[in-house]
Amino acid sequence: MLYVKAPAKINLILDVLQKRPDGYHEVEMIMTTVDLADRIGLETRKDGQIQIISTDRYVPGDYRNLAYQAAKLLKDTYGIREGVSITLEKKIPVSAGLAGGSSDAAATLRGLNDLWNLNLTLDQLAEHGAKIGSDVSFCVYGGTAFATGRGELIQELPSPPNCWIVLAKPAIGVSTADVYGGLKVNEVIHPKTQDMIHAIYEKDYELMCRSMGNALEAVTLKLHPEVMMIKEQMMKFGADAVLMSGSGPTVFGVVQHKSRVNRIYNGLRGFCDEVYVVRLLGDRDLLA
Incomplete structure (x- = not known):
């Protein structure tokens, strides 16, 4: 096989x-x-x-x-x-x-x-x-x-600045079609894409954190308030930046210092079953 x-x-x-x-x-x-x-x-x-x-x-x-x-x-x-x-x-x-x-x-x-x-x-x-x-x-x-x-x-x-990622998925499913269906394109707050590209090339961790953004997040947060609760808790426990991935509902926190990772993980495990601590792969050649 x-x-x-x-x-x-x-x-x-x-x-x-x-x-x-x-x-x-x-x-x-x-x-x-x-x-x-x-x-x-x-x-x-x-x-x-x-x-x-x-x-x-x-x-x-x-x-x-x-x-x-x-x-x-x-x-x-x-x-x-x-x-x-x-x-x-x-x-x-x-x-x-x-x-x-x-x-x-x-x-x-x-x-x-x-x-x-x-x-x-x-x-x-x-x-x-x-x-x-x-x-x-x-x-x-x-x-x-x-x-x-x-x-x-x-x-x-290139690979983004090196950091830890804490992923948390609430016990709900989100329909991508519903999220896009609820999106009003003329009201979208556009994230700073060029700033993010610059941060990645320069390996600027703080600029990467400031530039993270997801135009779908507002729609999913309105449909599923529990996603907002996870975001708030991640920030409270010490993540450097927090964002929803894709159409959700998974939220990820970016953490530079290992000492904060366990605190965030343990805090989230109190009310969220699916929590993962991972590293960025970042480079194509790590896929093999």
Whole structure:
């Protein structure tokens, strides 16, 4: 069996510019991978079928699963006769704003490229990924990137300043469609994307913290007040900056000093079951 790592991502910046004619929104995002990852196992099947086996009962085991869609896309595009069993060892929370499903799909694309000897480049895999979901292209590359379009146009960035990340997911699910549906583009407070890019290039930790922003956050906070409570508690316990990732509901705190990490973790565990302490991966070459 071939194993592939599928890391979660966080959004340091998520800006929404306008609605597009195709129904998607034009976005600008700065995303980076963190060391919380699913493990994807791929094993050839002779019967031509695509099978999903997941350790999480909330993950669909059929065509709705993005890893299934990734396998089917490559199988159909390149006329592959053999099938594949895809085992998803889930560590990333489901429906959390951390791109767990997208990362699983991206890892499936990368893994099947090797298993089926397709010899595709990362750029080619990312093009296929864009047909599956907006975050899949970024997840194919990993690392840190500035994403535009609907999220599929990827420009590599250096790794952000080194720090700890505390992730906390409340026991709710958030519909991305509902969040975008509740967004009034003309009322969006746009985050400082160029300041964030500058902070990343200069390894300026304080500027990175000041520049973090998410245009979707106000909508999700209105729909789910518990997300705001987690934000407030993270700041109270000593995080340097706090932001919601993606459409939520996961909130992440950025912490430079290890001494504060345990205090934040223990404080959040009092009322939130899913809390994780991770490091930034940051660089593409750490994805392997």
